[in-house]
Amino acid sequence: MKVSEITINEIAAYLRLDEGEYTPEGLNVLLNASKAFIASYTGLDATAIDNHDDFAPVVYILCQDMHDNRSMYVDKTNLNRVVETILGMHRVNLLPTPEEDVI
Numbered sequence: 001m002k003v004s005e006i007t008i009n010e011i012a013a014y015l016r017l018d019e020g021e022y023t024p025e026g027l028n029v030l031l032n033a034s035k036a037f038i039a040s041y042t043g044l045d046a047t048a049i050d051n052h053d054d055f056a057p058v059v060y061i062l063c064q065d066m067h068d069n070r071s072m073y074v075d076k077t078n079l080n081r082v083v084e085t086i087l088g089m090h091r092v093n094l095l096p097t098p099e100e101d102v103i
Contacts, residue, residue, distance in 0.1 A: 043093025
């Protein structure tokens with residue numbers, strides 16, 4: 001499954017929330033924050049993120065963790081180990097590019 005195909009209804013089902021226990025706007029915030037977190041952590045854009053099916057469970061895990069804790073990740077020590085491992089496998093934002101001067 002592609003990250004872009006995940007819907008708020010699927011997030012609600014994963015979180016075991018019945019209708020009336022959530023607002024679509026609230027879940028949309030969690031979904032968008034999860035996608036943004038993946039992009040920021042890995043340095044990949046939305047197209048590249050969609051090329052990796054293993055990011056779909058990361059979105060669900062991040063949404064659940066944000067919902068359960070009602071807080072954002074402030075530092076790396078709060079990151080779920082599964083999420084950190086999967087995202088770390090695809091991280092490109094720590095690699096120097098040919099345009100950068102290597103010190």
